Amino acid sequence: MQNNLFSKSNMKKITHSKGFSSFTAALLAIAIGLIFGFIVMLVAQPRNALQGFGRVLFGGFSRIGDVFYFATPILMTGLSVGFAFKIGLFNIGASGQYTMGMFFALYAGFMFDLPDHIHWIVCVLAGLIGGMLWGIIPGIFKAISNVNEVITCIMFNYIGMYLVDMWIQGNGTMYISSKTRTAYLPASAQMPSLGVKNSNVNVGIIIGIAIAILLYIILDKTVFGYELKATGFNKHASKYAGMNDKRNMILTMAIAGALSGLGGAFAILAPSSIPGSSMTYEPINIIAANGFNGIAVALLGSSHPIGIIFSAVFISHIQRGGTLTALYGFKPEIIDIVIAVIIYFSAFSLLMKSAFGRFIKRHRAKSESEDLDESVPAAADGQESARGVPAGQNSEKVGEEA
Amino acid sequence: MDTFCYLVQNMLPVAIPLLLVALGGMFSERSGVINIGLEGIMLFGAFFGCLTVLSIQNTGLHAQIILLIAMVVSALAGWVYSLLLSFAAVNMRADQTITGTAMNMLVPAAILLFSKMNFNSDGITTSIAFYIREVPGLSKIPVIGDLFFKKTYLTVYIGFLLLIISAIIFYKTKFGLRLRACGEHPQAADSVGINVYHMRHMGVGISGILGGIGGYFYSVGVMDGNINGHTGVAGFGFLALAVMIFGQWKPWNIMFASLFFAFLRTLAYSTSLIPVLNTLKINNTYFKMLPYVATMIVLVFTSKKSRAPKAEGIPYDKSTR
Numbered sequence: 001m002q003n004n005l006f007s008k009s010n011m012k013k014i015t016h017s018k019g020f021s022s023f024t025a026a027l028l029a030i031a032i033g034l035i036f037g038f039i040v041m042l043v044a045q046p047r048n049a050l051q052g053f054g055r056v057l058f059g060g061f062s063r064i065g066d067v068f069y070f071a072t073p074i075l076m077t078g079l080s081v082g083f084a085f086k087i088g089l090f091n092i093g094a095s096g097q098y099t100m101g102m103f104f105a106l107y108a109g110f111m112f113d114l115p116d117h118i119h120w121i122v123c124v125l126a127g128l129i130g131g132m133l134w135g136i137i138p139g140i141f142k143a144i145s146n147v148n149e150v151i152t153c154i155m156f157n158y159i160g161m162y163l164v165d166m167w168i169q170g171n172g173t174m175y176i177s178s179k180t181r182t183a184y185l186p187a188s189a190q191m192p193s194l195g196v197k198n199s200n201v202n203v204g205i206i207i208g209i210a211i212a213i214l215l216y217i218i219l220d221k222t223v224f225g226y227e228l229k230a231t232g233f234n235k236h237a238s239k240y241a242g243m244n245d246k247r248n249m250i251l252t253m254a255i256a257g258a259l260s261g262l263g264g265a266f267a268i269l270a271p272s273s274i275p276g277s278s279m280t281y282e283p284i285n286i287i288a289a290n291g292f293n294g295i296a297v298a299l300l301g302s303s304h305p306i307g308i309i310f311s312a313v314f315i316s317h318i319q320r321g322g323t324l325t326a327l328y329g330f331k332p333e334i335i336d337i338v339i340a341v342i343i344y345f346s347a348f349s350l351l352m353k354s355a356f357g358r359f360i361k362r363h364r365a366k367s368e369s370e371d372l373d374e375s376v377p378a379a380a381d382g383q384e385s386a387r388g389v390p391a392g393q394n395s396e397k398v399g400e401e402a
Numbered sequence: 403m404d405t406f407c408y409l410v411q412n413m414l415p416v417a418i419p420l421l422l423v424a425l426g427g428m429f430s431e432r433s434g435v436i437n438i439g440l441e442g443i444m445l446f447g448a449f450f451g452c453l454t455v456l457s458i459q460n461t462g463l464h465a466q467i468i469l470l471i472a473m474v475v476s477a478l479a480g481w482v483y484s485l486l487l488s489f490a491a492v493n494m495r496a497d498q499t500i501t502g503t504a505m506n507m508l509v510p511a512a513i514l515l516f517s518k519m520n521f522n523s524d525g526i527t528t529s530i531a532f533y534i535r536e537v538p539g540l541s542k543i544p545v546i547g548d549l550f551f552k553k554t555y556l557t558v559y560i561g562f563l564l565l566i567i568s569a570i571i572f573y574k575t576k577f578g579l580r581l582r583a584c585g586e587h588p589q590a591a592d593s594v595g596i597n598v599y600h601m602r603h604m605g606v607g608i609s610g611i612l613g614g615i616g617g618y619f620y621s622v623g624v625m626d627g628n629i630n631g632h633t634g635v636a637g638f639g640f641l642a643l644a645v646m647i648f649g650q651w652k653p654w655n656i657m658f659a660s661l662f663f664a665f666l667r668t669l670a671y672s673t674s675l676i677p678v679l680n681t682l683k684i685n686n687t688y689f690k691m692l693p694y695v696a697t698m699i700v701l702v703f704t705s706k707k708s709r710a711p712k713a714e715g716i717p718y719d720k721s722t723r
């Protein structure tokens with residue numbers, strides 16, 4: 001009986017599930033990205049390449065707290081991008097929403113005077129609202145006048161960045177012009193730390209994971225989630241079925257914006273390991289990188305909320321490892337290159353999935369025919385048809401995935 | 403009049419990169435491939451252009467000759483980099499938006515890495531002046547001489563030359579017609595014997611060449627011949643995409659659109675020199691946002707009846723014919 005668990009049909013169910021093929025495609029993209037990174041390291045500094053690469057792979061394990069701390073904002077922007085992907089929108093504006101959320105959280109942190117346990121919650125909610133306001137704009141533009149959301153998002157990345165920098169520089173309480181950065185936030189506005197030594201990891205990561213699970217439930221178990229995915233698959237068919245694609249589009253972008261805004265709030269409200277200080281923001285007219293890293297996280301997690309948790313932790317892990325390569329004379333930018341290559345190859349996921357499906361198919365067809373050769377050597381006709389059926393099924397499956 | 407002269411003289415070197423890159427985007431999209439990686443292509447071209455200048459600036463060649471050599475190198479670099487997109491989008495039928503995003507992320511990181519390891523800086527700084535004080539002879543023409551032949555760069559003339567060449571290729575040659583057919587209805591184009599894959603490779607390749615040159619011209623006209631990985635090309639690749647949509651995927655409209663944007667941007671960076679604007683006491687940041695806000699306003703009004711190529715973004719599959 002126990003053998004049945006690993007029987008062929010069961011294995012087939014696993015290897016043919018959508019999650020499995022996305023997972024293998026992601027692994028393949030990661031492998032190619034890492035190999036490329038290693039080659040770059042070899043070219044840059046052949047002597048230290050091996051040690052440096054070791055740090056990239058395993059360096060993060062020595063700083064587990066930091067890995068989760070830095071994973072928090074990109075988890076949120078990743079969820080934001082991934083959620084918008086489900087309805088077929090490319091939310092490249094996560095940076096702007098992230099910056100807006102960060103500003104709103106900062107504003108609530110400096111300007112509101114609230115008791116200890118409520119203040120940081122209010123700040124987080126302010127961040128959520130800020131991001132939502134900035135995310136809803138591309139949704140409205142897309143729904144009402146059919147403006148391509150990619151362009152809107154990019155324009156509003158710049159508009160948001162300039163606005164926030166101007167608002168911060170114009171506010172005497174928030175900004176210390178001699179240090180060209182914001183002042184330290186009051187302790188009541190900082191999120192509770194999880195108490196890992198030498199690390200700023202805080203409750204943000206737990207809230208983030210809870211939100212990811214919530215999104216999974218929304219996407220898989222609610223009517224809204226169903227409509228959203230249906231619109232993503234085929235806009236016209238879902239409209240024909242009576243779904244309000246415009247309303248869903250605006251709602252999706254509002255939620256996506258809120259998620260990015262939370263990311264910004266989590267980043268700026270994180271507690272500092274040095275007492276009396278806090279995270280600060282420098283208004284230097286540069287677009288927040290965490291928004292773009294969110295795209296990588298979402299793609300690597302195939303836009304699945306649970307997959308995104310793991311991909312955020314993984315990206316954060318190699319980023320931590322990348323900063324450690326400085327010990328061997330490398331620069332942390334090497335990780336950005338690795339991430340870019342991973343994204344490039346995850347765009348091939350479709351092809352990889354079908355290639356992998358074909359590989360399994362061929363493999364199975366071979367092994368099944370061998371089995372049949374052994375068990376029913378006499379029935380030549382039956383063997384022929386038995387070999388034909390699974391192959392046909394497999395090719396259908398592959399077609400569906402594509 | 404002096405203010406106007408000043409604005410035009412400063413606007414043109416800014417308009418040219420936008421114009422060229424938007425033209426590149428047009429070639430790519432009219433062949434059916436969305437090219438969001440223009441920002442990356444620009445930066446890649448600019449980097450190799452500046453690297454070339456850096457390596458030959460001490461050979462004593464005339465400055466404008468160096469500019470031309472660097473331009474050719476940047477065109478080649480842009481073309482090579484665009485192969486990443488055409489390979490993914492045409493051969494592998496990958497998602498074009500994602501591929502473009504990856505290309506945009508790769509270049510700044512690569513430049514920062516290379517520059518930090520080799521020059522111990524964020525980018526390349528060259529020390530050669532491409533500025534033309536006045537063009538002999540032509541600058542004596544009243545009005546026009548002041549506007550177009552004084553305090554300018556060679557890039558302006560090359561830019562307009564490339565615009566004319568592009569328009570001729572696009573509208574007056576067999577190749578242009580076939581390219582446009584592939585963006586509208588590739589199945590129909592294929593049925594009359596046009597190789598859609600080949601055409602799309604060409605479209606993306608041309609966008610790489612123009613994007614690379616545009617990127618280098620950005621570094622000459624806007625950044626004084628320098629380039630760095632931090633600020634990159636400041637979103638010009640994306641702005642060019644907006645210019646292209648505003649220009650409705652047509653060369654001459656794109657020219658007007660790019661002049662419009664360049665004008666707004668020049669205005670934003672020279673408010674202190676214009677008496678009228680200076681007395682208004684508006685925060686300078688609002689002017690810096692102006693090109694982006696204007697883009698949005700323009701797109702709201704033009705996107706409803708957008709004439710986007712019908713087949714753009716859809717990988718061509720022969721079996722769907």
